[in-house]
Amino acid sequence: MTIGIPRAFLYYRYHHLWEAFFRALDCDVVVSPKTNRAIVEEGSRLALDETCLPLKLFLGHVASLAGRCDAVFVPRLMSRGRESEYCVRAFGLFDTAQSMFPSLTILGASLDRAGEKAEEQLFLTVGKALGKRKTRSRDAYRAGRWAQDTHDVGAMTAQLRRMDEAGKKILLAGQPYLLHDGYVSGAILRTVEGLGGKILYSDRFDRTVCQKAAQALTPDCYWLLNKEISGAVERYRSQMDGVILLAAFPCGNDALMSEMIVRRTGDVPMIRLLLDEQQGEAGLQTRLESFMDMLAGRRVVNG
């Protein structure tokens, strides 16, 4: 049995868990290739009008898995309990994939409650659909959770260590599928690091700390990932030289949340970048260069 996993959306947050789970069940795992021009074009072709960039990428990635696997894994992630919801787009991913790709088998289950048990239930359902015994699926889930936690903690400690290194610290704040997709954010990374900046990711800080801190900046926000983003900005901006806020075009959550963040934080240099698939690298570079220049000038003025 070969399971395909599209390298898109919440893959960037949970892929260690997903991959380890299927490997522990003796399935072969095929992850779609890193985002490239062909995938972007296929995704844009498939997408209906007004579709956001992440969904276009998702469609491209699913399409690239056709014929290479027996089933494609698309969990339906809705929420992790009260005030911890995922984006509305994620609610519909499973059904969207099923409607857009009638020839593919889509494998998935729903997560709409809080707690580890709810997440475990999702994977038990998936395991059952694959004909695995309950105990086996549970062990596989635990192995996956372990792999994910280990990776997350490792990434956080590594980032904390980087905080003490020399260089201009730039907080790159945004959804994980924008931060870690090389096609989307690669140009930003290259430009900033080429100019001597040091990128720190908003999703590589302690998430509980960030969620608590978000209460101060964006109270009553009920989107889990956006809460972590604004929390990271709130908690760590005083230690940063600058903040880059990423948003996908057109993303409703990001539009509301980055408006709040910008309006409520005046004490740190901040630039908002709206990303879409027709992004030219030159325009981005110019803006980032002037942003970095401004940071350099500010340091001199402030002594």
Place this chain on the structure above:
Amino acid sequence: MGKLKLCFPRLGDYHVAFHSILKVIYPQAEVVTPPPMTKETVALGTRNSPDSICAPFKYNLGNYIQALEQGANVLFQTGTGCRFGYYGPVQEQILRDLGYDFRFIWISRYKINPGKIMRDLKSLDPTLTPGRAIRGGLLGLGEILLMDRMDYYLREHIGFEVEEGAFERAKEAFLTDLAAVSNWRELLTAARKHRRAYRAVPTNMPKHPLRVGVIGELYTLMEPFSNFYLEKQLARYHIVVSRRMSVTFLLLTRSDRRALRQSRGYLKYTVGANGVDSVAQARGYAKRGYDGLIHMKSSGCTPEINAEPMLLRLVKDYQIPLLRLSFDAQNGDTGMQTRIEAFADMLQMKKDDKSNGDKTHSWGRRGVDFYEGRTAQS
């Protein structure tokens, strides 16, 4: 802060009911209904809104600014469903940054329970008793139920009135009377009177008129200014318009479980806000033999975009024409008119063909071509 001046965003004709609710709950306060929407409202809202936010946010914000200019100092907002749930804090922040002084009563998704609503309402008037709050709520609910029933009748018949404008006059008279209602007895009297008046309007409905079902996102459906008075335009082509979306539907009749059952085969899970309702209603109309469907939303509405692949599959399966309309705050209405005219013509031709027994070519195909959807062939 001196005298309380309460205000809320506009939504269709519901301001009449919102006005009554607040009037009963806060008899001492003044209720400021935002002025009717104009281009000015939209411009004010758009200028002060984030870039890629959906249109209702801009309309609400425009309403608030105009009401604040008229002296309002307490703004009400709710928040459920999708991103509407976070309109409140952002709108409050934007208005504060504009320098207005006001109180913002935000009844958010996690505060929708009697105790918390009561606490919020009491913060304006400590003498408020639960009894008065319930009385206000029930009177408003009664008005909303009545308005929705009257509107449903109106939408089905307005295209066939003998004397042009008769229904609109009847509706105006109804709303004027409704605005003066202050208790249930008056409400029931008004209901009897105007139901009779509506039925007395002469119509000449043919035996088998064209019937169209309207589905989609709630604000765009219920606020005629935001959809360029689509229902009025459809009436001009003598079409029976059915629309299940209303405040009654949102508050009382909708159920995710039922909608999911009705859209089985197309949706396994809910897709946010009213996406699943759109699919369920579309299927209901298709099964009942309606001639066409119109799907409306504000531009960028995620739940409705989530529902679109399923809708496109459904119209193919049931061979029912679908017109998809997406509204931003800055559309011109000429384009709309052209599209509706073409759609109405197409429906009429399709129907004529069917009744002539012409089986040589399939109009169904032509109808389905009306949308520009695609499915992956992989």
